[in-house]
Amino acid sequence: MSQSLTHLIQQLPKAELHLHLEGSLEPELMFKLARRNQIQLPYADEAALHQAYQFNNLQEFLDLYYQGTSVLNTEEDFYDLTFAYMKRIHADQVIHTEVFFDPQAHLARGVSLETQLRGITHALAEARHQFNISYRLILSFLRHLSEEEALNTLEQALPYLDQIAGVGLDSSERGQPPEKFTRLFARCHALGLKVTIHAGEEGPAEYVWQALKLLNAERIDHGNRALEDAELLIYLAQQGIPLTMCPLSNQKLCVVPELDQHPILQLLEKGLCVTVNSDDPAYFGGYINDNFQALVNHLPVLPHHIYQLCRNSLIASWMDPSEKQQALNQLAHVWEELKHPST
Numbered sequence: 297m298s299q300s301l302t303h304l305i306q307q308l309p310k311a312e313l314h315l316h317l318e319g320s321l322e323p324e325l326m327f328k329l330a331r332r333n334q335i336q337l338p339y340a341d342e343a344a345l346h347q348a349y350q351f352n353n354l355q356e357f358l359d360l361y362y363q364g365t366s367v368l369n370t371e372e373d374f375y376d377l378t379f380a381y382m383k384r385i386h387a388d389q390v391i392h393t394e395v396f397f398d399p400q401a402h403l404a405r406g407v408s409l410e411t412q413l414r415g416i417t418h419a420l421a422e423a424r425h426q427f428n429i430s431y432r433l434i435l436s437f438l439r440h441l442s443e444e445e446a447l448n449t450l451e452q453a454l455p456y457l458d459q460i461a462g463v464g465l466d467s468s469e470r471g472q473p474p475e476k477f478t479r480l481f482a483r484c485h486a487l488g489l490k491v492t493i494h495a496g497e498e499g500p501a502e503y504v505w506q507a508l509k510l511l512n513a514e515r516i517d518h519g520n521r522a523l524e525d526a527e528l529l530i531y532l533a534q535q536g537i538p539l540t541m542c543p544l545s546n547q548k549l550c551v552v553p554e555l556d557q558h559p560i561l562q563l564l565e566k567g568l569c570v571t572v573n574s575d576d577p578a579y580f581g582g583y584i585n586d587n588f589q590a591l592v593n594h595l596p597v598l599p600h601h602i603y604q605l606c607r608n609s610l611i612a613s614w615m616d617p618s619e620k621q622q623a624l625n626q627l628a629h630v631w632e633e634l635k636h637p638s639t
């Protein structure tokens with residue numbers, strides 16, 4: 297059975313909706329870019345760096361994640377980072393991806409938004425051409441910084457809004473409630489940007505409510521702690537608000553004690569639009585299909601769950617309606633073929 301589930305995971309077309317480009321920076325590429333830019337990393341080699349990837353919480357991870365971004369300096373660096381991710385997900389039957397980038401992390405080192413965006417968007421366009429993967433780009437604000445700084449970053453992004461589908465909010469969650477950014481996201485809405493908010497990863501269910509009610513989030517990234525609030529679960533199900541969940545990330549950052557206690561299946565059965573994503577695959581030990589496989593290895597996952605999770609990923613995406621319908625048809629076709637092979 298688990299062999300056929302693995303086959304199903306590999307074959308079904310899907311979307312990834314929660315991926316930080318900076319979190320797809322593999323140790324090998326990090327060292328390559330460090331050499332190219334003559335930057336000294338505080339690790340002897342790739343293996344030593346990999347050894348350091350043990351985290352007790354979100355902040356311990358973020359400290360390494362921001363340190364890793366120091367090698368990203370030129371347009372070519374952002375291109376290489378983005379293209380490597382797109383090439384990798386092609387192997388996982390990802391047909392659409394919505395990727396975050398953290399401009400403030402790079403602006404702080406003097407890397408312009410123009411440089412970041414040129415590298416990222418060139419790689420995305422090239423990957424669409426080579427691998428037929430569609431995409432949306434999400435500018436994510438850092439919640440440990442002030443609303444003023446985020447508003448300033450948004451002003452700088454105004455000339456490039458044709459390249460940016462939506463905005464997000466990430467980084468350290470504890471003590472950084474969504475309400476801190478009410479003005480920022482009101483402005484983002486007014487500009488026609490879509491909104492997705494990291495909430496309920498380490499922060500309480502109250503932060504999920506704030507993301508929905510004060511920031512008008514259309515999606516919630518993570519959302520694990522929604523489970524602590526029965527009323528919130530009913531609201532998320534009734535409103536069809538997607539949760540972009542990340543099993544291996546949750547395990548690595550101790551958001552769940554063990555994967556067999558991951559709530560995704562429970563939430564799926566309660567009718568929530570949950571999806572599977574990799575978050576920061578270079579740091580958490582796997583890309584999207586590894587996350588599906590981890591669920592299969594630890595939870596009573598059935599074939600129709602895999603299908604529903606893939607379907608949810610397409611439904612929760614920000615594709616145009618016709619693009620979305622086509623993707624759903626493609627998924628349904630592959631699913632039928634696998635259930636009843638015609639040959």
Ligand code: HPA
Nearest residue numbers: 316466467468494575576
């Ligand atoms: O999982 C995450 N949570 C918050 N901030 C982040 N920045 C990259 N990954 C994450």
Ligand SMILES: [Zn+2]
Nearest residue numbers: 466494517575
């Ligand atoms: Zn994330």
